Amino acid sequence: MAFLWPGMLWLLLLLPLLVLVYWLAQRRRRTTALDYPALSLVREAMGVGQRMRRHIPPLLCFIGLAALLLAAARPLAKLSLPSDKQTIVLAMDVSGSMRATDVEPNRLVAAQNAAKAFIAALPRNVRVSVVAFAGTAQIAQLPTQNHEDLNAAIDSFQLQRGTATGNGILMALAAIFPGSGIDLAALSGRDGMHTRSIDEAMNNDARRAPPAPVEPGSFNSAAIVMLSDGQRNTGVDPMLAAQWAADRGVRVYTVGVGTPEGTVIEFEGWSMRVRLDEETLKTVAKVTKAEYFHAATAQDLLKVYETLHSRLTLEKRETEIASLLSLAGALFIILAATLSLWWYGRVM
Secondary structure (H helix, E strand, O other), X not given: OEXXXXXXXXXXXXXHHHHHHHHHHHHHHHHHHHHOHHHHHHHHHHHHHHHHHOOHHHHHHHHHHHHHHHHHOOEEEEEEEEOOOOEEEEEEEOEHHHHOXXXXXXXXXXXXXXXXHHHHHOOOOOEEEEEEEOOOEEEEEEEEOOHHHHHHHHHOOOOEOOOOHHHHHHHHHHHXXXXXXXXXXXXXXXXXXXXXXXXXXXXXXXXXXXXXXXXXXXXXXXXXXXXXXXXXXXXXXXXXXXXXXXXXXOEEEEEEEOOOOOEEEEEOOEEEEEOOOHHHHHHHHHXXXXXXXXXXXXXXXXXXXXXXXHHHHXXXXXEEOHHHHHHHHHHHHHHHHHHHHHHHOOOO
């Protein structure tokens, strides 16, 4: 435990002094009892339990004073508190490989169900955006608190060719930072451009004056959750996109759905084996100071989103707890006074 005003801890030395004063007072009381035999007889008649009970109010009072003196030093403790995150972007892979049935009923349906369960559990003050990416990326739903609109966006997913995980990350960042200079037309493929680099995905102003990098993971107002099952085969390099997110302090939590050995799918007369690229997803999470999760089954995927819910809605922060200690100290002193009045008709 750390303290903002550690010098105030010297006040705790008052406690031993108060204990000494109390002990001297009790000793004087015993001496008085010896001088007056009648008092000694009363004391013996009280029994051990009664004699011990009279020490309880002072003990509670000492505990309360100790808490108040600790509060004066303004202690800090790490507590799990509601997160400051106001926006969460779900970037979801809708490439053809998501039709694979190794995750029942298939990867896409399992991902949709888990995402909707995740949204339903979020506090209503958290805004959520949905990004869909395959060979290109699109914002399926701008940040909103309306869960019905979010569910409708997730249900509207259509499988497409290609996997551009880097485009998905940049499009998610565009949802968080609308004025960041990301060229949405380039990422969504509406200009016919086969995006390969960060520069190609930026407009001229953003290329000329990029913002100064910040500490990775330091942006607490938003986070990205990216779900993917395949290897990137087009679009922006996901490592460059991850670094772009890290430079802006945004964490990108990655979820790999499927099995590392992959499975064979058939699409429009073609057969192909789709594998989970865990290394890329792990690296994206590491670069942005986030976490990677693997889901090999639909149940695993639901558990991953439950874990992400706790990660994104609660976070451990170093917080001053002087007010809590002050409250505890006051309650102990009030309890001590109440017991003393109840048992003896006086305040200690």
